[in-house]
Amino acid sequence: MTPARRWLAGLLCVVLLFPASAAQADNPIIQTIYTADPAPLVHNGRVYLYTGHDEDGSTWFTMNEWRVWSSSDMVNWTDHGSPLRVSSFAWARSDAWAGQAIHRNGKFYWYVPTTNRATGRMAIGVAVADSPTGPFRDALGRPLVENGEFDPTVFIDDTGQAYLYWGNPNLWYVKLNPDMISYSGSPTQIPLTTAGFGTRTGDPNRPTLFEEGPWVYKRNGLYYIVFAAKCCPEFIAYSTAPGPTGPWTYRGTVMPTQGSSFTNHPGVIDFQGGSYFFYHNGALPGGGGFTRSVAVEKFTYGPDGSIPTITMTAAGAPQVGTLNPYTRQEAETIAWASGVETEPSIEGGMNVGWIENGDSIKVKGVAFGAGATSFTARVASASGGGKIELRLDGVNGTLAGTCTVPGTGGWQAWTTVSCPVSGATGTRDLYLRFTGGGGYLFNVNWWQFSSSTVPYSHGP
Structure with missing residues (x-):
């Protein structure tokens, strides 16, 4: 156990960012390690949460593995360990950054960005498993796509067409084939307009608020892209569209800049009749921009499909149901x-x-x-x-x-x-x-x- 790890563990009940009742809190939802970049997936009555892992004492985005957790009640989370690491990709050198997993064809596909050993650029790999908790293996033995940008999100439309989006500083997509490990056509850039993604001031090279970390989904016929906005520090914003590639309309702020992490990363799901917003902050002792922690809040959409402004809390989401102590x-x-x-x-x-x-x-x-x-x-x-x-x-x-x-x-x-x-x-x-x-x-x-x-x- 590293000194930083023990220091963190010994101080968990004294979270200075939160009230004195922090020992009773449920956010951040993982306290045994630092976690970042949440990507929730609902499958068979459970939420599977895919995260990155910030190493103790990091002074950069030092991340060597991805982790998986799951819950049936949104408060008690089971640790499934690390079924995927940078070393799982023979072609990768470093950087287990923000990815997302999805279920299709009876398998689970996890799209992750990592640095290509040969080129030194960020590339997106895809790993596959028969179970949501792995073990995952490299599906291709090479990057799925590579243009130096990162933060993939994956979405399957009602038509069955799957899309992979990613990007920083741009926003890209490709249409995935049904096998989920190849694509048709070439990577296409989504125009970053101020009407679609808001107006950034003070940076002539980036006129819109889009920064990174896109999360794309569809709800009640409306397409959403939730993303990390501005920099730095970041806040979370969102846009909507009538189709999966646009045209996008900027809708505003989801989560204002808060906490002690200068980055944030969204994940949005519906589960058991409720809607949930996952994010990360630096709320654990020793936490900050390079030692982050995943948290979650419950929210309610507006009648027009709008997402309300969501504030970080120590309480987190309410429990869904109860836990049965009479089963293992x-x-x-x-x-x-x-x-x-x-x-x-x-x-x-x-x-x-x-x-x-x-x-x-x-x-x-x-x-x-x-x-x-x-x-x-x-x-x-x-x-x-x-x-x-x-x-x-x-x-x-x-x-x-x-x-x-x-x-x-x-x-x-x-x-x-x-x-x-x-x-x-x-x-x-x-x-x-x-x-x-x-x-x-x-x-x-x-x-x-x-x-x-x-x-x-x-x-x-």
């Missing part, structure tokens, strides 16, 4: 974390690790119903272990149970432990508070509650 839950499903990190598990997926005394995980809106009677967790420890305190509604809230974790002889030497639970009824926020001696205590892979009516089902 991955430990890396987190609403808010303090002090922990995640890593790949030998048993598959990810696990929570680097746990020290006083660290904690919040899981929001846990539906205990009539009451849980026991708690089971999959744990491992190369040290003397420690305890998992089950707290309700606060990190120092009502103690519902305590599970003892023994030393197991290794950080990936897994065993299952259980303990009795009382008082866990109704729908509550659950805090797993970790206690023990000095140093790292143990790892947690998954957990599950049981009750007299819903018994624990044995896992591995």
Whole structure:
């Protein structure tokens, strides 16, 4: 663990940009690492969130991998690790910058910009996977398109025609073929007019507000392009059109310049009857323009399809439904974390690790119903272990149970432990508070509650 990582983890409950209640906040939605450039995808009742990863202590856009997260309720996010890296593209040299994934033909296609080793220019590659969480592989062995510009967004129209857009300082598109890894015609430039993209002052070389990070979608017959505007700092603006390539009409600001990151990047979806706007800021401790964090807000379109002005908050989006504690839950499903990190598990997926005394995980809106009677967790420890305190509604809230974790002889030497639970009824926020001696205590892979009516089902 780098010093910057530990410093960040130890200060997560003291987010100076937010009120004193920040420990109860749900934005930014990822606290275990710095994330940027959100690209949400709705698939089979879940939101899959594709992000970049700003390295700790970055003083530039130092990004080596892309990450994936998912949620069914918009507040508890599961970490699926890094299924795609710069090194996944043999032709790439550096820069895992802003991309977007889409589902078609039973596969998932992830379009990402990265620097071509041979030319030194930004190029756009495409990776493919059978699952939204990967693993992804280079679909072509070469760039899909390359003109030195970046920030791809992908959109499939109702007609079945797919489009890839990208650009900074210009705005380009190509029509993708049905295979999603080739295109017809040549890259075409979309005219950047002030009527279409607003008026920028003070820069004769860039008369419009368009800067980068386009996000294109269609809703109720209207085409939208949401983009990072002006620079620097950036704000988020949008334009609309009657067709996928225009003509565009500038509609105004979505999110004004806020926070401590001089960039921003939009992602917009509809999910479970609500509309959501994803963005990034520098709101975590140590955060800034090169150490950013992804956040989300819920919003409502106007009757004319307009997007309201959206403000960054610490509260984030409301929870959709509840979390079922009587099914196996991955430990890396987190609403808010303090002090922990995640890593790949030998048993598959990810696990929570680097746990020290006083660290904690919040899981929001846990539906205990009539009451849980026991708690089971999959744990491992190369040290003397420690305890998992089950707290309700606060990190120092009502103690519902305590599970003892023994030393197991290794950080990936897994065993299952259980303990009795009382008082866990109704729908509550659950805090797993970790206690023990000095140093790292143990790892947690998954957990599950049981009750007299819903018994624990044995896992591995």
